[in-house]
Amino acid sequence: MEPKELADLVVECKAGSSQAYEQLVALYSPRLYGYLLRLVGRPDDAEELLQEVFLRLVRSMATYRHDGQLTAYLFRIATNVVRDRYRRKQVRPHQVSESEAMTDDDESVGLGDHVAGDEPEPDSSLTQRERAEALNKALARLPEEQRQVILLRHFSEMPFNEIADLLKCPVGTVLARAHRGLKRLRELMQDEP
Amino acid sequence: MNPESKLTESQRQLLGEQQAGELERDEQWLAGRLESARVPDAVRARLMRAISGEVSRGQQTAWRRYRRIMEIAAVLVFGLLVGLFVRLMNPKDTTQIGAKHDPKVLEAQLAVNSYLAIVPTNEVQLHYELKRLDRAVAAPQGQDNPFQAIAAVIESPIAPR
Numbered sequence A: 001m002e003p004k005e006l007a008d009l010v011v012e013c014k015a016g017s018s019q020a021y022e023q024l025v026a027l028y029s030p031r032l033y034g035y036l037l038r039l040v041g042r043p044d045d046a047e048e049l050l051q052e053v054f055l056r057l058v059r060s061m062a063t064y065r066h067d068g069q070l071t072a073y074l075f076r077i078a079t080n081v082v083r084d085r086y087r088r089k090q091v092r093p094h095q096v097s098e099s100e101a102m103t104d105d106d107e108s109v110g111l112g113d114h115v116a117g118d119e120p121e122p123d124s125s126l127t128q129r130e131r132a133e134a135l136n137k138a139l140a141r142l143p144e145e146q147r148q149v150i151l152l153r154h155f156s157e158m159p160f161n162e163i164a165d166l167l168k169c170p171v172g173t174v175l176a177r178a179h180r181g182l183k184r185l186r187e188l189m190q191d192e193p
Numbered sequence B: 001m002n003p004e005s006k007l008t009e010s011q012r013q014l015l016g017e018q019q020a021g022e023l024e025r026d027e028q029w030l031a032g033r034l035e036s037a038r039v040p041d042a043v044r045a046r047l048m049r050a051i052s053g054e055v056s057r058g059q060q061t062a063w064r065r066y067r068r069i070m071e072i073a074a075v076l077v078f079g080l081l082v083g084l085f086v087r088l089m090n091p092k093d094t095t096q097i098g099a100k101h102d103p104k105v106l107e108a109q110l111a112v113n114s115y116l117a118i119v120p121t122n123e124v125q126l127h128y129e130l131k132r133l134d135r136a137v138a139a140p141q142g143q144d145n146p147f148q149a150i151a152a153v154i155e156s157p158i159a160p161r
Helices: A005-013 A018-040 A043-060 A070-089 A121-139 A144-156 A160-167 A171-191 B011-013 B016-033 B041-089 B103-118 B124-144 B147-155
Strands: none
Touching: A005 A018, A018 A043, A018 A070, A018 A121, A018 A144, A018 B041, A043 A070, A070 A144, A070 A160, A121 A144, A121 A171, A121 B103, A144 A160, A144 A171, A144 B016, A160 A171, A171 B011, A171 B016, B011 B016
8 A cells, every 4th residue: 555545544534434434454463363363273263363453553643753664653553552452461472373264154263364365276275374384383482582573574664772671671682682583493494384 | 464564674673583583473473363353242332331321421421511611710710700799899008018128217107107097088277376386395305305216208299388
């Protein structure tokens, strides 16, 4: 979406247009859901958190000043929502299991499901799905701190210094987590059949 | 990847040239593999219902806040008008104004007021008579006479010579 269109959409959202919010949901929910799902592991938790992210967006829209950084703003909310949730529950995010990730029920789509694009051939779709599933399993095996940095960086495209600011840790730590995490991820993926 | 998301020079130095190169390479590797997740239709529908509810709740809150502000403003304006009306109906005694600045003037004014309290305000001639009486009283007793200040006030600007 063009920056001007996005700015107009934000103005409409500020005016209380549900249609404008629907467009924002269509635009950002796949990325946010992808981030949350891989971060917390459970589809039902990710759905609940996704809803909380958008509700917080609605509540803060009156004070939000659009500077073209809505993606970063949403991922900041998402990260805070996850942090609040696990601080309140005193538990850590769930490590994803294959059975949970591969549910066929539309109500709880697994980690292997993707945003609709050009439908590939059945064989290649299966391979792609298997590869995606292997990647999700490998991600779930990473330490939470490394996984969070990698996912935040990948889905939000935030610069490392902003990620460090958001996670309240030095930028060197964030860089090291990303480096170690990605290295480990590649190693894990090489182990996959 | 967003060009703004590239490693900066200081970050490259912080991580070391080799690790920075590996990190960039690995990020490229991941970019082609990790995709967004499809939000199930039922989840999206539930999400939109929740958002619509929150939007209308926010509008109701805004309307309630606006109404409250208007109520407070109306009460303030009404109070101001009542105050103004009361003020007009009860004009301030301006004879005490000068007293705030000079205790001697206050003393004289108080004395004059108590002195004239017994005299009807429209009895001008009686004022003059009293003044003459003051003079008479003041003359033999000099500076210690308490009526001296009163007499001085009565004789000054407003009293005819």
